[in-house]
Amino acid sequence: MISIQNLSLRAGTKPLLDSANLTIHPGQKIGLVGKNGAGKSTFFKAVLGETTIDSGDIKVPNNWQIGYVEQETKDLSVGMLDYVCFGDSLYFEVMQSLEQAESTQNNQALVKVYDQIEHIQAYEVPLKAKQMLFGLGFNQLDFDKQLSEFSGGWQVRLKLARALMQRSDLLLLDEPTNHLDIEAVTWLELWLKSYQGAILVISHDRNFLDEVVQGIAEIDQQKIQYYSGNFAAFERQRHEQLMQQQSLHDKQKQQMQHLKTFISRFKAKASKAKQAQSRVKALERMEQVAAVQACTDFHFAFSEPKQMPDPMLEIQALDFAYNDKTILDKVNLVVRSGDRIGLVGVNGSGKTTLLKLLVGDLKPVAGKIQLSKGLKIGYFSQHQLETLRPEWSPLQHLLAMEEAPSDQESRDFLGQFGFSNQQALETIENFSGGEKARLALALIRFQEPNLIILDEPTNHLDMETRDALEMAINDFTGGVIIVSHDKQLLNACVDQFWWVHQGQVELYFGSLDEYLQDQMKRVRDENRLLSNTGKNSDKNEVNKKAIRQTNAHIRKQLEQQLKPLKKQLKKMETQLEKSQNRLEEIHLLMENPELYDAQNKERLEPILLEEAQLKKTIEECEEQWLELEEEMEEIRQSQ
Structure with missing residues (x-):
């Protein structure tokens, strides 16, 4: 397991974590959440050893491999299939050894390499990589391409595939769904569910967290608080905890006010001086419970359309091609007043096109798009943030619009989207992705459209802004067309789906879940076909005359040495689980405000003593667990 103890982190002079603690057990799947800027990504860097920690410890077992998505790719000339396969470091090492042994014609080295190939089942790696790439939206023709031939978004998918290929014990994923379509997100959910290692994932996608994780670690007020269950369970527990905290704070506030009143009334009277002084000491000793800070939820609304043409637009025999590749072929569609349409289809099928x-950014090769009189489109594109001018402030962006309001009216308007007077005047160069997305939504809202077209609007939005967007769309009476990988947004805001595939756009008669089930069946069928046709081909690439040596005797000796240690390890895990469960029960008891009343002192003391003893026991168990793991790893390596 990974043990984070009393961890303190800073970003420059800003404190992010202060004496934070978290334990990650083998196979545990945890969602890491917290406000933007709370330190989630910095925490990942600390686990990877890529940033300096101020104090505390991050204890990782020596034999644990950590998989993560690389930020940069140095060599874009490498083949995409090799790039993904070499995410498996053992496979990369053995392929390097094989190349060297073959170049030197060293038979003894070849024998050793072939044995390693068999041991790590290297024959299966290319097949697994291809199956993974199918799930992420690639096709057979892509396998012969180099990295440089893929766009930035597709390269992000390849980086994710490379990370998933690692034989890791812990997988760190930071917003893994941002550059995926909804079909690939569904495949990733299924893959992560079957993954045997531990997962720590940062995501603002509620549905994704609900499907994948069994625990939530929240970074709040420079601490890490762990909650069991998925994200929905976390929200329930967090709400109950905040309500209890506010109740305890209110009660303590009354007690403190009572003490202050007594002190002010009697401190000057000699007969009451002693009692007054004792109240002063009691007041000093009282540890204040913080009030729950009011979190102002972000809300906004699209304007009520002034006109509602019906139909809003018509598409007639529309053709579009790019570099002689047909994207759309003889498409005929009508968008009616108030339609709420979700576009679905794998990446590259033509949704964004x-x-x-x-919206007129592209011109058709043939056919026409008839826009009705009075139609006003508000458009949020995948790359909307790139169209904003970094040297401008939010105010300058708004004042540059047609029929721009006055300076003060603009400031008031931007305030509705969470921009203070100071932020409204700052250049957006250093704004977060979420802040830029809010500005883009504000500019669309100002245009007062009657048809809203949104292409992946949630990529940079935190949960608060996602919720606000969902509510605004549902309250909007105009037409809506959405492309999104966010299942919750689509299910909440869309009542019909248009399926874009093979150059056609057709109404899909079914729910989103039914559509995704069909797509996952297609991926499984492709993988089954690939497995049946390629099962033996990869083995043929390796010399069939390889001499394979058996290691059965060595493995038997190793198992005999490890057996008593495994028995101790199992006993330690049982004791640790028992102590942790009891500690959770103790903490539930301690959440009862009545326990801290004077008449319950005799009940409180043994509870506090037991809590301290349990914490000590858990710490000792974790230390012994790590020592046993290290001892077992030393034995394995000696073989």
């Missing part, structure tokens, strides 16, 4: 044709 269709939206760009609707």
